[in-house]
Amino acid sequence: MTRRHFRLLIPVFLVAILGGVVWFQLRSPSAETIAAWVDQAEIALSNQQWKESERLAQLIADSGDREAAQLIAGETAYFEGNLESAFQTLGQIPLESRWRPRASLLAGYAAFRLQQPYLAEQLLTEAIESYPKEVDAFRVLSVIHYDQGNLRVAIEDLQQVATLAPEDARPWRQLGLIHRDFERFPEAEQAYAQAVQRKLPPVLEAEVRQEWADVLVRLARHPEAEAILDAIPPEVPMTAERMTTALAIAQVTQSPEQLDAQLAQAVKQFPRHAPILRANGVRALQRNDPESAVKWLKTATQVDPYDYRNYYELAQAYQRANNATAAKEAESEVKRLQALLTRLTELSEAAMDQPWDAAVRRELATLCRSLGKMELAKQWEIAASRCEQAR
Incomplete structure (x- = not known):
C-alpha cells in the first residue's frame, strides 16, 4: 500500500472510530441510570433476590463503570456472608470515587463482623460524613467505643442513635x-x-x-x-x-418493724448477696447490737472481699464492740481498696484519652482482677488485644 493510499484510508478510520464513539455515547447508560441500577441491586441483595441482583450486576458491569461494578461485587460478597472478600473488594474503591462512601459503610460493617474494630471505626467514621442518618453505623460505633473504654465518644454515638431511632x-x-x-x-x-x-x-x-x-x-x-x-x-x-x-x-x-421484716425476708431469699448481708449488719448497729453486726458484716466480707463498704461498716461494728485492733485492720483494708478504685478511675480516664493504647488496657485488666472484677478484666484484655491488632 502506498503512502497516498494509506493517507486516504485515515479519514475512513477516523470516521469509523468517531462513529463508534457516538454509538457508545448513545448506547452507554447515564450516571443517573447506573446509580438507579446500583440502588435496585442493593435492594435485591438485601431481599436475597439473587437472580435479579445478578441481572443488575451484569448491566452495571457492561456499562463500563468499573467502580460501580466493584461496589456491587463487594455487596454481593457481604450479603452472601463472604466478609473477607467483601472487605477486600470494597476497600479497593478509591477515595475520590463517588461510590466510596457506600463502599466505606459496608466495608466498615464487614470489618466489625470480622472483629477488626479499629478498621471498622475508621471506615464508619468516614462513611457517616456522607450518611449522617445511618443509624446502624452509629450503633456499631457506640459498641466499638464502649468496648474500647472510650465512653465519652460512646455517649455521643448513643445520643445520635436515640435521635435517629426515637422509638428505641x-x-x-x-x-x-x-x-x-x-x-x-x-x-x-x-x-x-x-x-x-x-x-x-x-x-x-x-x-x-x-x-x-x-x-x-x-x-x-x-x-x-x-x-x-x-x-x-x-x-x-x-x-x-x-x-x-x-x-x-x-x-x-418504712418503720423499724417493717424494715426488720423486709430484711429477714431478703436474707432468706438471697442468703449469699453481700449488700443484703451488709444491710442486716447496719441494721444491727442501729439496734445497738454490735456483736450481731460483726457476724453479719464478717460474712459480707467473706462473700465479697472486694467491696470496701463491707469493711467500712465492719470497722464501725468492731469499734462499737470495743475491738480496736480488728477495727484498725478493717480500716486498713478500706484504704487499700479505695486506693485501687482511685487508680481504676485514673486509668479509665487515660483509656478515654488514649482509645487505642494497649498498655493502659493491660494495666486496667490487672487492676480489675485485683478488685475481683473478673468479667471486666476479660473485657479489658480483649480491648488490649484489639489495640495490638490495630498496629
Whole structure:
C-alpha cells in the first residue's frame, strides 16, 4: 500500500472510530441510570433476590463503570456472608470515587463482623460524613467505643442513635448505665426515664426500673424510687439487685418493724448477696447490737472481699464492740481498696484519652482482677488485644 493510499484510508478510520464513539455515547447508560441500577441491586441483595441482583450486576458491569461494578461485587460478597472478600473488594474503591462512601459503610460493617474494630471505626467514621442518618453505623460505633473504654465518644454515638431511632429504648438504657458509672446521677435519671417511656420486654423493663430506682436513691428521692419499683409487675421474678434497692428505700420510708421484716425476708431469699448481708449488719448497729453486726458484716466480707463498704461498716461494728485492733485492720483494708478504685478511675480516664493504647488496657485488666472484677478484666484484655491488632 502506498503512502497516498494509506493517507486516504485515515479519514475512513477516523470516521469509523468517531462513529463508534457516538454509538457508545448513545448506547452507554447515564450516571443517573447506573446509580438507579446500583440502588435496585442493593435492594435485591438485601431481599436475597439473587437472580435479579445478578441481572443488575451484569448491566452495571457492561456499562463500563468499573467502580460501580466493584461496589456491587463487594455487596454481593457481604450479603452472601463472604466478609473477607467483601472487605477486600470494597476497600479497593478509591477515595475520590463517588461510590466510596457506600463502599466505606459496608466495608466498615464487614470489618466489625470480622472483629477488626479499629478498621471498622475508621471506615464508619468516614462513611457517616456522607450518611449522617445511618443509624446502624452509629450503633456499631457506640459498641466499638464502649468496648474500647472510650465512653465519652460512646455517649455521643448513643445520643445520635436515640435521635435517629426515637422509638428505641436501648440507647437510653445504655446512656443511663454509663452516666450511673460516672456518678452523673441527674443525667442517668433522665436517660432511664426516657428508656421506660419506650417499649421494653417485661424482664428488661424491670431491670431498667431497678437501675433507675437505684439512681433516685442516690439522689435521696426515696418516695419516687419506691413508686418506680412498685410499677414492676408482680409476675416478674425478684432479683437480689432489686431487693437491695428496695431495702435502701425501706430504710428511709418504712418503720423499724417493717424494715426488720423486709430484711429477714431478703436474707432468706438471697442468703449469699453481700449488700443484703451488709444491710442486716447496719441494721444491727442501729439496734445497738454490735456483736450481731460483726457476724453479719464478717460474712459480707467473706462473700465479697472486694467491696470496701463491707469493711467500712465492719470497722464501725468492731469499734462499737470495743475491738480496736480488728477495727484498725478493717480500716486498713478500706484504704487499700479505695486506693485501687482511685487508680481504676485514673486509668479509665487515660483509656478515654488514649482509645487505642494497649498498655493502659493491660494495666486496667490487672487492676480489675485485683478488685475481683473478673468479667471486666476479660473485657479489658480483649480491648488490649484489639489495640495490638490495630498496629
